[in-house]
Amino acid sequence: MVSLVRPAELDDASAIARVHVATWRSAYHGLLPDDFLASLSETHYEERWRRTLGDSSARIYVAENVDGVVGFASGGPERAGESGYAGELYAIYVLEDAQARGHGRRLVQAVVGGLREVGLEDMIVWVLRDNTAARGFYERLGGVYVRSQPITIGSAELEEVSYGWKSLSDVRY
Ligand SMILES: CC(C)(COP(=O)(O)OP(=O)(O)OC[C@H]1O[C@@H](n2cnc3c(N)ncnc32)[C@H](O)[C@@H]1OP(=O)(O)O)[C@@H](O)C(=O)NCCC(=O)NCCS
Numbered sequence: 523m524v525s526l527v528r529p530a531e532l533d534d535a536s537a538i539a540r541v542h543v544a545t546w547r548s549a550y551h552g553l554l555p556d557d558f559l560a561s562l563s564e565t566h567y568e569e570r571w572r573r574t575l576g577d578s579s580a581r582i583y584v585a586e587n588v589d590g591v592v593g594f595a596s597g598g599p600e601r602a603g604e605s606g607y608a609g610e611l612y613a614i615y616v617l618e619d620a621q622a623r624g625h626g627r628r629l630v631q632a633v634v635g636g637l638r639e640v641g642l643e644d645m646i647v648w649v650l651r652d653n654t655a656a657r658g659f660y661e662r663l664g665g666v667y668v669r670s671q672p673i674t675i676g677s678a679e680l681e682e683v684s685y686g687w688k689s690l691s692d693v694r695y
């Protein structure tokens with residue numbers, strides 16, 4: 523199957539927003555409140571992504587197949603002052619129907635390349651504690667559990683955990 527990962531462009535904002543909202547709804551069903559997931563708006567996220575694509579220091583990539591954009595990922599400098607980590611995988615989402623076909627691995631590869639380009643040599647990622655599928659993915663890629671902390675999303679009080687790679691060469695594809 524045709525499959526490509528490439529840097530995102532401004533014109534990808536609507537496709538990224540579509541994947542963002544659809545994947546949040548499928549991946550976070552049962553983890554986040556139904557009314558919160560129902561309230562997510564593609565138009566709102568399209569505007570946010572347009573701004574991010576226009577002026578952020580983040581490296582953003584999309585995965586495409588014959589149907590168009592089916593996934594995206596972003597990364598850049600670590601955002602919260604976590605000691606020991608300078609780089610961060612901010613987000614990675616692949617449409618449910620396109621999962622388990624290697625898009626996630628290729629997106630991580632692209633983000634790792636982007637982090638290296640800006641001189642970052644390690645990577646941390648935060649994931650909901652109960653998102654066992656994504657945790658399995660990060661563990662498969664060699665991520666090492668770092669710590670957990672509370673997070674509020676909408677009205678939900680949850681726990682998130684982090685995985686780290688002390689060196690980008692530790693990412694196991
Ligand atoms: C997590 C996610 C990005 C992974 O992307 P993907 O395209 O489905 O994963 P890939 O096909 O590239 O898998 C790469 C490797 O990870 C493994 N893997 C994927 N999911 C896994 C899981 N739940 N448990 C263990 N290993 C897993 C795959 O088996 C593969 O390894 P293999 O080649 O040795 O079999 C994707 O499933 C997704 O978007 N999920 C929903 C959104 C989400 O939770 N995002 C993360 C938020 S922090």
